Amino acid sequence: MEKEKRNGIITVSITYVLWGILPLFWNLLHEVDSVYILCSRIVWSLVFCTVYLVASGRTGEIREVLRDRKLFGRCALAGIVICVNWGSYIWAVNNGHLLDSSFGYYINPIISVFLGAVFLREKLSVMTWMAVVLSGAGVAYAIIQSGTVPVLAIVIGGSFAVYGMLKKSVKLPSEVSLFMETLVVMPFALVYMIIMETAGKGGIAVLSGWKLLLLPMTGIITAIPLLLFAYGVRRIPLYLSGILMYLNPTIQFLMGIFFYHETPSQGELISFVCIWGAIGIMLAETWLGVRKNKAGSVK
Template sequence: MAAASSREQLEIKLILVLASFVYGYFKFTWALRQFNVLSILIGAAPTGQRDEPKVDAFARRVAGVHNLAGDDFNRGIRAYYFGLAAAGWLLSPVVLGVLSLSVLIVLYRRDYRSATLDVLRPRNREAVNADRQVAGIGFGLLAYGMWGFFPLFFHQLSHVSPMDVLSNRAAWAFVFVGLLLSLRRQWGKVATVFRTWQHLAMLALAALLIGTNWLVFLWAVANQQVVASSLGYFLTPLVSVLLALLVLKERLNRLEWISVALALIAIANDVIALGSLPWVSLVLAGTFGTYGLVRKKLPVDSTSGLWLETLAMLPVCAIYALWQAQSGHAVFTGHDLRTTLLLACAGALTALPLIAFAAAAQRLDLASLGMLMYINPTLQFLTAVWIFGEPMQSERLLSFALIWLGLLVFSWSAWKKYRQAA
C-alpha cells in the first residue's frame, strides 16, 4: 500500500515537471511564429506615406503582435524556470522550496530590476505610479502569504523542541541577514543604533518581545494550537489601537472604541468557552503589538533591525545550548540532513517576508497595506482547520466572528481617516 502511494506521488511529480516543460515549449514555438510575423510586418511597413491614420493603425498592429510575442516568450521562460524548480521536488520538498524561492528572486530581478527594462520603462508619472502600486501589492501578497504558511513549514519541525527551533532560527537568521547587509552595504544603518544606550535598551526589549512571540508561535504549532495563534494575529491590530490609547495617549474615535469593545467581548467569550484565558492568543497579540510600538522608536530599517534583534537573542540561545549540553543534548548539531536543512531555511524564511514587507510599505499607502495584513491570520486559520484538522467549537467560532466584525469596523475607520487625510 505504501509502495503504491509512493509510486502515485512520483507520477504526480513527473507529470507536473513534464507539463511545465511542455507548456514552456509550446509558448516558445508560438512566440517564434509571432516574431516571424512581426518581421514580415516590419518589412512591409508603408514608407513615404503621409496618411497618418493609416500609418498609426499599422504601427498599433505591429505593436500588438510584438506584445503578444513578448508575453508568450516570457510565459515560456517562466514555465521553464518553475519546471526546473518542480524537478527539485523529486529530491525533497525542501529543495522544491529553495528552488521556488530562487525562481521568484530571479523573476523579480528580471521583471522589475532589469537595467534594460529600466531604460525602456515609460517615465510618465501615471505609469510609474501604476507600476509601483502593482509591485507593492505583489510584495505585500508575498510577505503576508509567506507568514501565513509558516505553520505548514514549522509543522515539519514539530519533532524538535520549540526552544531548539528558536535558537537555530535566530542563529541562521543572524548569518543570512548579515550576508544581505554586506551585499547591500548597509552596515552604516546598524551602527546608528549603537550610538546611544537608549537605542540599545529598546533593541533589547524588541528582541525580547519578538523572541517571545516566535517561541509561543512555535509552541502553538507543535501542540496543535494554530487556531489560537491565528486568533492572536487577528487581535494584533486591535491591540495596537489599545496601546495607542494607553501608551501614546491618542484619542480613539467612536468606530475604534467599538472595535476594541468587540475584541474584549470576544476574549470574554473565549474565556467562558475554554474555561481559561486564551493565553496563546493574548501573548502573541500583546508581544507583537508592543514590538511594533517599540520598533517605531528605533531609527533602523526592518532588515538591519532583524539582524540586531537576532544578535541580542544569541547570548540567550548560547546559554540555553550550554545548559542543554550538560545533559547531553546538542541544540545546533546532531540533527539529520533534512532537519538541518529545514532549520537553516527557517533563518532565511524569517528574513525574506520582512524584506518583502519593507518593499511593499515603500510602494503602498497605509490603507492598502492594512487590508493585506489579514491574509496572514486567515491562512493560518484555514491551515489549522482544513489541513491540521484542529477542532473548532461553535462557542469559539463566535469569538472569531466578533473579532472579524471588530476588524471590519476598525478597517472602515482607518479607511475614513486615510480618505480625509488625502
C-alpha cells in the same frame, strides 16, 4: 506611480501569504524542541542579516546603532519581546494550537489600538472604540464559555502589538533592526543550543539527512519576508497594508481547520465572529476615511 503601487501590493501580499503558510515549515521541525527552534531562528537570522549587510556595504549603520546607547536599548527590548512572540508562535504550531495563533494575530490590531490609546495617548474615534469593545466582548465570551483564559492567543497577539509599539521609536531599516534585535539575544540562544546538543536533544542530534538544512533555513525564512515587506510597504498606503495583513491569520485559520484538523469550540467560534466584526468596523472606518480624503482632494 501606478506601477510602483502595483508592485507594492504584490510584494506585501506575497509577504503576508508567506507568513500565513509558515506553520508548514515549522511543522517540519516538530521533532525538535520548540525553544531550540527559536534559538536556531535567532542565530541563523543574525547570520543571514550579517551576510546581507556586509555584502551591501552597510556595516557603518550597525556601528552607529552600537554607539547610540538609547537606540541600542530599544533594539534590545524589542529583541526580547519578538523572541516571546516567535517562541509562543512556534510552540503553538507544533503542539496543535494553530487556531490560537490565528486568533492571536486577529486580535493583534485591536490590542495595538488599545496600547496606542493607553500608552501613546492616541485619540480613538467612536467606531474604533466600538471595534475594541466588540473584540473584547468576544474574548470575554470565550473565557466565560470555556472557563479558561486564552493565554496563548493573548501572548502571541499582545507580544506582537508591544513589538510594533516599540518599533515606532526605532527608526531603522528592517534588516538593521533585525540584526540588532537578534544580536542582543544570540548569546543566550547559543548557550541553550550547546546545552541541548550536549544532552543529545538538539536539532543536530534529532534530525538527519536533508532535514538538517532546515536549521539554517530558519534564518532565511525569517529575514526574506521582512525584506520583501520593507520594499513593498513603502510603495502603498498604510491603510492598504493594514487590510492585506489579515491574509496571514485567515490563512492560518483555514489551515488549522482543513490541514491540521483542529476543531474550534462554540466559544472560539463566537469569539472569531466578534473579532471579524471588529475588523469589519475598522476596515469600514478606513474606507470612509479614504473616500473623505479623496473627496477633499478633488475640491
